[in-house]
Every structure is written in structure tokens, then in C-alpha cells.
Amino acid sequence: MSGVDAASRARLPEKGLGLALEILEQVARHDEGSTAADIARAVGAPRATVYRVVNSLVRDEYLVRRADFSGFLLGARVLELAAVVDAHRRPAYAPVVERLRAETGEAVHLFGFHSAGLTILDEDAKHPLSDPATLLGDPTRSAIGHLWLIAHPDREAPRAPRWTARPSAEELQAIADAYTVRGYTEQVAMLSPDRGCLAVPVRNHRAETVGAVTLSTSISRLSVAARHVHALRGAAEALAGVEPLSGW
Template sequence: MPVTKNEQDEGDGGALHHVQGAASFSKFMTVLQIIADAPGMLNIAQLTKRAPFPRGTIYRLVSALIAEGLVTQSGENGTFRLGPRLLQFAAKTWEDSDLRTIARDFLVSLRDATDETVHLAVPSNNRMVYIDKLVGSNRVQMKTSIGGQVELHSTSVGKAWLSGLPDERLLDVIKGLDLKRYTAKTFTTPAALLDELKRTREQGFAFDDEENEPDIRCFGSPIFNRSREPIGAVSISMPVYRHDERRHELCGRLVRETAQLISAELSRML
């Protein structure tokens, strides 16, 4: 149910400036983190069960976060997600990120070699966030944007990043995922996803075969830092009608090689 002014109640108002000091800031951050960890999954009743604050305080905090554009609430089911203002803040950081800067020339080369949409993504709260995007010359393009968030289990960038995790951490991450079905091809059980990630490791790239949205196929490969920790992924995306056996082999090889080059450059420079 939507948060209303009456529900804020408890006599202390709903404006952000009415909550002062470090303790209050910590409360805002706690609520933000709970929402970030379960985007689109918690309504106000469920949020009050998870947040360690009185009900009236939670209503007040959420209302203030919504008013500031830091949280949005779905009109359909009343669940919460991080808001556009947070994504704007993040985008300004990504513009200056070392990974984005180092990867840019390699992404340009990959885009030019395939004439397809190329993405660079990093993990964030059990999702992947696009921090760069380059498009080819084709008229049919991906409807994605920098700052957009996508799932780990149903996308090439997500599966690529997962495949780079050590086994113990991989199992922990998968336990925390909501393996939601987006198409008939989405992997929706841990066992099926683990089998897919095994194939991803063996071939060096992930293949999204219309698993996130119909008529779109993507190739993704993990980017590692000097410590061999996966810190992101690069991908190539295309409509099904431009995908065939020859392009499959070409794009798989190119996305794998590009991720390796970016990883090597990261290790050299950072």
C-alpha cells in the first residue's frame, strides 16, 4: 500500500530536514540498504518487519526518501526501489571511474569490430549496473541506458560476473538471488544456473539466449582486477535476426579477448 501522510504520523512530520544528526543519517542509510538489497520486493509492511525502527519512524524515513527522489514506490504493488536521484549520483561517479576510463578504448574497438551494442557493467547489490554503453550503426538498438540495472541470473553481464567468483562466494550469492523468470529460457533454479555458469567458465564467456528479454541475444565476459577478483563485465548485444553460427563464434571470441585485455590493463595500471 502507498505511504500516506497520515501513516507518517507519530507527531514528527515527514520532511527530510526534520530528521537531524548522524544518528538520523544512519537510519536513512539503513532503510536505503534494505531497499537496495531487495529492489522491488518489499512493500511498507514488509519493510517495517526488516528495519529495526518504530513503525512511525520508518514511515517518516521512507516518505522523506521518496520526496527527495532517493526511493521510488511502485503504484502497482507498493514495493520500493532505489530512485533516479541515487542513479544520477552514481552516474557522476562512474563517469570518472578508473574502470570506465581504462576500458573505453577497448570498448570502442569491440563496437567497431562487431557493429553491435557494447556494454560495460559492474555489480551492485546483487544486480549489474551499466556504466558505459556504445552503439553500432544498425537501426535496431538495445533499449538500455547508463545507470540501468539488470539481473545477475538472466543476463550475459550478470552470468559473466558470477562465473568469475570463487565457488564458496558464488554459492552464497546465488542463495540470495530471486531467480525470477523473465522468458521461457530464464534459468530459475540454482542447479540449472550453476550448470550454466560451469559452461560459461569453460568457454570464457556467457551467452544470454533470450533469457532476459525475447529476441535479444548477448555475449558477456568477466573483467578481473590484479587480485583475480571479478569487478565487472563487458558484453555484446544484438537482436536474434543478426545472430548466426559465424557471429556466435566471432562475438564469443571478441568479448572474451576484450575482457582479458581490460583485465590486463587494470593489473598494469592499478
């Protein structure tokens, strides 16, 4: 036995978990699939050994043969494991926002507040923001921006560098007065001619507004959608101690 063969066998035992994992890694690196010969060359193991391990992985559904039998792809069990890992990596706020979307059937977005303006934390993929550039640049044109202005009464708004528009004192007073009456902010046709939005503040343990959860819908449904304010407030309470909102 040559020195190279001995090293390969020591590093990659013909039977065992080590070789199986390295085979899976090699297949994962190639979206189009890998042949057993390619895998054998990559891992430095005898082709007969690789065939044996690959067949075992196919039998246990960790690998699957391509339809044209030209190679192997990752199987259902590996994909299921990847989904579990991905679920654990999801932001802590994701389940709250997803439940709210399912409950209301409307577009729901989550924003974070900071001294520079707004950050989009979770945009509804099925109902994207109609004009994110304006929303992030002019606090007077969105319900979320109105909440930011209310949350920063001691600032000469908008001193935040992301804001491109400066609200007048009259606008600020009208926004504050409406919020006092409703307990949430609202905009109608300011970003899109046929859409409106409601925004409820998310507060941290010091009662500081650190973000907002919003519901957007067609103008014709906006008054009906107001019935979801209770659900929005419940979600906002659930989000109060959730990262990254709790640290903003």
C-alpha cells in the same frame, strides 16, 4: 580618472590576455550569444577597448559573429580546445570499448561487478540496452547476470539487494556447466524476444571477476557473432587494469 576607472584598468588591462579571457568567459556563459555592449558592461572595460579585443578574437577564430550580427558566439578554436579537454576526461576504458564496437559492428556494453550486483559503465549509445531494469534486477535473465552468479559461488544468490529474483540450484548448475564448456556466458531471448547476448569476464590482477564486456545482436546473427569472442576476450584483457574495474 575616478577610483572605479582606475580599479577597472588595474584589474582588466586594455591590452592583454586577461581581458581576452574574461571576454571569452562572458560569451561562454550565454548560449544565445553576447553583444559587445553586454560584454563591456559585464567585464567593466571601456566599450572601444572591448570592440578592439573582440574583433581580434573574431579574426583569430576564438569568437564568431552571429549570422544576424546581433552578437558573438564561441568560435571554432575554443570549441576545438574544449574537445581536447573533454577527450582527456574520457574514462580510460572508453578507447577499448570503442575499438571493439568498430571491429565487431555490434552492440557492445561494459559492466562493473560488486557485491550489490551490476553497474552499467558504458552503454552503447547507438544500440541501447533493451531492458535495463530486468537486467539489473534478475541475474538469471542476462549473460552478464550469469557471470555475476559464477563470480560469487560462495554467496546465497541473490543476497545482493539489487537482485529481485532468486535462481534455483538447478539454474545455477546449468549456468556454471555452460560456462565451463564455452568460457563465456550466453542468453537468448531472455530480455528481448529477438535479441541475444554474449558476455566475457573482465578480471583484475588477482584473477577476480570484476566486470564483463558484452556483445548483443539479433538472434539470427548470434551464432555468427560468436566469432567475435576472441575480440571480446582481447578487450577484457585490455580492461583488466583499467579504472574503475581494477578497483572493484
